[in-house]
Amino acid sequence: MTREMPNKLEGTIDGALELLDRQLLDVEGRMLGKVDDVELTQTESGLTITALLTGPVALLHRLGGRLGNNLVTQYVALRPSETNRSRPWRIVIDDVERLDSALHLRVHRDESLRRDVETFRLGALTGMNAVEPAGRRVGRVLDARFAPSESGRLVLRGLVVGDGHPGGLLGYDRRPDMGPWVVRRIVGWLHRHTCAVDLEHVQILWNNKEVRLAAPLREIRGPALRR
Amino acid sequence: MKKVFAVALGILTAIGGFVDIGDLVTNAQVGARFGLSLAWATVVGVVGICVFAEMSGRVAAVSGRATFDLIRERLGPRVGMLNLLSSMLITMLTYTAEIGGVALALQLVASVHELLVVPVVAVVVWVVLWRAKFSIIENVFGLLGLALVVFGVAVWKLGPDYGALLHQAVGAHKPSDESWRTFAYYAVALFGAAMTPYEVFFFSSGGVEEHWSPQDVGTMRANVLIGFPLGGALSLAIAASTWLVLGPLEISVDTLGQVGLPIAAALGKLGLAVAILGFVAATFGAACETGLSVAYSIAQYFGAQWGKYVRPREAAFFHLILALATLLAVALLMTTVDPILITEMSVVFSAVALPLTYFPILVVANDPDYMGEHANGRLANALGVVFLGVIAIAATAAIPLLIWTRMGQ
Numbered sequence: 001m002t003r004e005m006p007n008k009l010e011g012t013i014d015g016a017l018e019l020l021d022r023q024l025l026d027v028e029g030r031m032l033g034k035v036d037d038v039e040l041t042q043t044e045s046g047l048t049i050t051a052l053l054t055g056p057v058a059l060l061h062r063l064g065g066r067l068g069n070n071l072v073t074q075y076v077a078l079r080p081s082e083t084n085r086s087r088p089w090r091i092v093i094d095d096v097e098r099l100d101s102a103l104h105l106r107v108h109r110d111e112s113l114r115r116d117v118e119t120f121r122l123g124a125l126t127g128m129n130a131v132e133p134a135g136r137r138v139g140r141v142l143d144a145r146f147a148p149s150e151s152g153r154l155v156l157r158g159l160v161v162g163d164g165h166p167g168g169l170l171g172y173d174r175r176p177d178m179g180p181w182v183v184r185r186i187v188g189w190l191h192r193h194t195c196a197v198d199l200e201h202v203q204i205l206w207n208n209k210e211v212r213l214a215a216p217l218r219e220i221r222g223p224a225l226r227r
Numbered sequence: 228m229k230k231v232f233a234v235a236l237g238i239l240t241a242i243g244g245f246v247d248i249g250d251l252v253t254n255a256q257v258g259a260r261f262g263l264s265l266a267w268a269t270v271v272g273v274v275g276i277c278v279f280a281e282m283s284g285r286v287a288a289v290s291g292r293a294t295f296d297l298i299r300e301r302l303g304p305r306v307g308m309l310n311l312l313s314s315m316l317i318t319m320l321t322y323t324a325e326i327g328g329v330a331l332a333l334q335l336v337a338s339v340h341e342l343l344v345v346p347v348v349a350v351v352v353w354v355v356l357w358r359a360k361f362s363i364i365e366n367v368f369g370l371l372g373l374a375l376v377v378f379g380v381a382v383w384k385l386g387p388d389y390g391a392l393l394h395q396a397v398g399a400h401k402p403s404d405e406s407w408r409t410f411a412y413y414a415v416a417l418f419g420a421a422m423t424p425y426e427v428f429f430f431s432s433g434g435v436e437e438h439w440s441p442q443d444v445g446t447m448r449a450n451v452l453i454g455f456p457l458g459g460a461l462s463l464a465i466a467a468s469t470w471l472v473l474g475p476l477e478i479s480v481d482t483l484g485q486v487g488l489p490i491a492a493a494l495g496k497l498g499l500a501v502a503i504l505g506f507v508a509a510t511f512g513a514a515c516e517t518g519l520s521v522a523y524s525i526a527q528y529f530g531a532q533w534g535k536y537v538r539p540r541e542a543a544f545f546h547l548i549l550a551l552a553t554l555l556a557v558a559l560l561m562t563t564v565d566p567i568l569i570t571e572m573s574v575v576f577s578a579v580a581l582p583l584t585y586f587p588i589l590v591v592a593n594d595p596d597y598m599g600e601h602a603n604g605r606l607a608n609a610l611g612v613v614f615l616g617v618i619a620i621a622a623t624a625a626i627p628l629l630i631w632t633r634m635g636q
Contacts, residue, residue, distance in 0.1 A: 005290075005596065018596075021300045021307070023292065023530050030541060034299065034530030054530070062304045101290035101597055167303045170590050179593045180608035 005100035009154065013099075014173070015049075015144040016126045016166045020062075023102040024054060024091070026109035035103055037062060038122035039090065040156065045149040046199065047156040051090045052103070053121065054113070058088035062123045089113035093153065120206060126166035129210040130159070130197075130217075138217045139163050142194060143173075159202060159211065160224055162194025169194070173224045195221035230446075237450035238457070240369025245458020246465075247513030248328035249321065249420040249574045251506065252567055254462045255486040256635075257413050258469030259479055260405060263396035266463055268414040272421025273459035275614045277451055279585050282592040282607060283427040284447040287434035290597040294431040295527035298587045310583045311528050315521055317580050318425045320573040322517040323556040326352060327566025328510035331483040335503050342563065349557045352514050356549050361436045361535040364519075368512025374505030378464040381493035385471045392467060402474075412628040412635045415621050416571070419578030421459065422618070425520040427584060432523040436536050441601060468493065481567065518556075522548040571634060578625040581618040589615065 008018055015038060022035045036058035039051040060071040076086045091112060097104040105112065128141045143160040160173070172178055172187045173194070201220040203212040213220065257265050283294050292300070295314075299307035329352075330344040337344070355364060394400070401410050430451075439447065469480065472489035480486060483506065490502040519535075522545050526533035531544040539546045560566065589611045592603045603611065 005599075008596075016303075021303065023296055023300075023527075030537065031526075031530060031532040034528075036304075059304055059529075063308065064305065101292050165303070167301070170301060171594050171596075175595060178595060179603055179605075180589065180612050182612050183590065183593075 007098040007100065009096070009099045010148060012145060012147045012157070013154070014160065015122050015146055017143055017169070017171055017174075019049075019052075019099070019103075020122065020126075020167070022099070024052070024105065025102050026105050026112065027097075027107055028109075030109050032105075032109035032112065033089075034059070036088065036123075040120040040122060040125070042120075043153075043155075045151070045153070045155050047120065047204075048149070049093055049122075049146060049154045050119070051092050052096070053088040053090055055089040057086060058121075058123070061088075061121075064127065084115050087115045090115065124206065124209070125159075125204065125211075128204075130161045130213060131210050132213050132216050134216070138213070139193065140165070141211060142166050142168060145196065156199055158196050158198045158222075160194060160196050161211075161217070161221075162191050162224070164190060164194075169224070176225060191224070194224045196224050197221065234446055234449050236366065237446060238454040239373060240366055241450045241454020242457045242461065243369040243372030243375070243509070244365070244512055244516070245455055246372065246375055246461055246509050247321075247423075247516075248324050248510045248566075248570050249423060249577075250462050251328070251465065251486055251509065252480070252483070252570045253413070253416050253420040253574055254465040255469045255480045257417060258466030259473040259485075261402060261410065261413060262470035262474055263392055263463065263467055264399050264401050265410070265414055265417055266396040266466070267399055268417040269421055269459055269462050269466070271617065272418040273456055273462075274610075275418075275617065276422045276426060277455050278607065278610045278614055279422075279588055280427055280430050280455065281448060281451045282603065282611065283431040283588050284434050284439070284451065285444055285601055286588065286592050286597065287431040288439035288444050288447060289441050289599070289601045291435060292597070293435050293523065293527055294428050294584065294588060295524040296530075297591045298584070299528050301587050301590055307528060311524060313580050314424055314428075314583060315524060317423075317573060317576045318428070318517055318521050318524070319552065319555065320569055320576065321423060321425055322514065322521060322552060323559045324566055324570040324573050325510050325514035325517055326553075326556050327560050327569060328483065329507060329514060330560070331566055332503055332506035332510055335484055335487065335506070341566070342561065345560045346557055348511075348514075349553050352511070352518060353550060353553045356515060356518055356553075357539060357546060361433070364512070364515045364535075365433065368508050368515065371508030372505060372512055374501050375461055375465075375509060377490055377494065377498055377501045377505060378461065378468050381468040381490050381498065382464050382471070384493045385468065385489075387467070387471050392470075396463075408628065409632050409635050411624065412632040415578050415625050415628055416574050416635070418617075418621050419574040419576075419581070419625070421462070422581055423574070423577045424580055424584040425517050427588065428520040428524050429516045432519070432527075432534070436534050438536070444601065483567070518549060518552055521552045522546075575625050575629050575634075578618075578621045580622070582615065582622050585611075585615060585618055 024033045033054040035052050037053040040047045041050040061068050095105050095107045097106045126141050130138050139162045141159050142162050145158040146154040147157045149155045201214045329348045330341040333344050334341045468489040472492045487502050491499045525548050526545045532542040533545040
C-alpha cells in the first residue's frame with residue numbers, strides 16, 4: 001500500500017494543521033467522514049483531546065461567523081422533531097488507532113458515531129483573538145499545539161499566535177527546508193510576526209472568544225518553528 | 228513482460244483519453260483560423276498538465292490521498308468550500324459538454340436530432356458509471372479514443388509543406404486577418420482545454436482506485452510523461468489538418484461535423500467513420516471521467532466513501548451524486564443550449580479556476596510528513612512555480628478577454 005508514516009498521535013502535533021479536516025477511515029479502511037472538529041475536555045493534566053467531531057453541524061460551525069451560525073440554525077430547522085440535532089457526531093479518542101495521512105479508527109464505521117456532549121472545541125479555539133494584558137489585540141490563534149501526557153492522551157501545551165487565518169501557515173512552520181522556495185518565503189513573510197506561546201502564559205476565555213496573555217507578547221513569545 | 232504490457236496500456240489510454248470535446252472543438256476552431264500559430268499554447272498547456280498530473284499522481288501513490296481530500300485538509304473548510312463550488316461549477320459544465328458531445332457525434336451517424344439522443348446517452352453514461360469496473364471505463368474508451376490518430380494520418384495524406392507549418396508554429400505567425408486579442412483569447416482557451424482541472428481530480432482519484440503504491444510512481448510517470456505529450460500531438464494534428472483543409476476556404480468551425488471535414492476531404496468515408504468512432508469514444512470516455520470527478524471531489528470534501536473499488540452500496544453518497552450530476556447535465560442540455568457553446572465556456576472558465584486546484588497540490592507535494600523521500604525535487608518545484616505564474620496570468624486574462632473579444636468573434 002502507501003508509504004509507512006509514523007503515528008503522529010505519539011508526538012507533538014499542531015491541531016489545525018494535522019488533525020482538523022483529515023479523512024476518517026474505519027478498521028477496514030472504509031471512509032466515514034472528515035475530522036470536522038475536535039473536542040477538548042479539561043482534565044487534571046490540562047485541556048485534553050477526548051473526541052473527534054464529525055458531521056454537518058460541526059462542519060457548518062467551522063464555516064464561522066454569522067454564516068456558520070445561520071447555516072446550523074437552518075440545518076436544525078430542516079427536522080425540528082429530531083432530538084439534539086444541533087449536536088455533532090462524536091468519536092471517542094479511544095476508538096482512534098493511528099494518525100498519518102488519514103485518521104484510522106479501531107472500529108467499524110457502521111454505528112460508530114455518538115451524539116456529542118457540551119464541551120470545548122478546537123475549531124472554536126483556533127481563530128480566537130489573542131489579547132495582551134493591556135487590552136491590545138496582537139493577532140489570532142492560528143493553531144494549537146498538543147503533546148502526549150503520561151496517560152498517552154494528547155494535551156494542549158501551547159498556541160500559535162499570529163496574523164491571518166487558522167491553517168494559513170500551510171505546514172511551513174514545521175521545518176525550515178520545505179519547498180518550493182518562493183512559497184516558503186512568501187508564507188514566511190506573511191507570518192513574520194507569528195510565534196508560539198506556552199499554555200502557562202495563556203488564559204482561554206471561551207465565552208468571550210479570546211485568549212488573554214499573561215504578559216506582553218514580546219516577553220513570552222517562542223519560535224513558531226516546531227523543530 | 229506483464230510490467231511492459233501495463234506501461235504500454237497506460238500510455239495508450241493516456242493518449243486516447245487526453246482528447247475530449249474541449250480539445251476537439253478548440254483545436255479545430257483554432258486550426259481553421261490560426262493554423263499552427265498557436266501551437267505554443269497547446270505545448271505550454273501539455274507541459275503544465277504533465278507537471279501537475281505527475282505531482283498529484285505521486286501524492287496519491289505515496290499518501291493514498293486524492294486531490295480534493297488534500298485541498299480541504301490544507302486550505303480548511305471555508306476556502307475549501309469556495310474552491311469546491313467553483314471547481315464543480317466548471318466540471319459540471321465540462322460534464323454537460325461531454326454528454327452533449329457524445330450526442331452530437333451520434334447525430335453525425337444517425338441524423339437523429341441531438342435532443343432525442345441526449346437522454347439516451349445520459350442513461351448509458353450513468354449505467355456505465357454505476358456498473359462498470361474502473362479499469363474497463365479507463366481502458367476501453369482510452370483505447371477506442373486512439374481512433375483519433377486518423378487526424379495524424381489525414382495530415383500525412385494531405386502532404387502539406389511541413390517546412391511552412393513548422394515555420395508558422397515556431398514563429399507563432401498569426402494570420403494577418405486575425406487580431407491580437409482573439410489570438411490571446413484562443414491561447415487562453417487552448418491552455419484551459421489542455422489543463423482542465425478535472426484531469427487531476429480524475430487522475431489522482433484513479434490512482435487511489437487502482438491502489439497505487441510508491442512502487443507504481445515509475446509507471447505513473449511513464450503514462451504521464453509519454454502519454455500526455457502524445458495526446459497533445461494529437462491535438463496539434465487536429466489543428467493542422469483543419470488549417471490545411473478549412474483555412475484556405477475561410478470556413479470557421481461551429482459544429483462537430485466541421486471538425487470531421489478535414490478527414491472527409493483527406494481520407495473519404497472510411498476515414499470519417501473512424502473519426503466519428505474516435506469522437507464518440509473520446510467524448511464518452513471524458514463524460515465518464517468528468518462525471519466521476521464531480522462525485523469524487525464532493526465526496527472527498529465531506530470525507531464520504533467514494534470510488535468504484537467498493538460496491539455501490541458501500542459508497543451510496545458517491546453514487547447519489549453521480550446520478551444527480553447526470554440528471555443536472557441532461558436538464559441543462561434540454562434547454563436546447565448549444566453543446567459547442569457550453570464547451571467553449573467550459574474551457575475558458577477552466578482557465579479561471581486553475582490556480583485553485585494547482586496551488587494546494589504544489590504545497591502538499593512538498594510536505595515531508597506526507598511525502599518523505601518522494602517530496603518534490605528542485606525540477607518539479609521550479610516547473611511548478613513557473614506554471615503557477617503562467618496559470619495566474621491565464622486565469623486573470625480569461626474573463627476580460629472573453630468579454631473584450633465577445634468569445635473570440
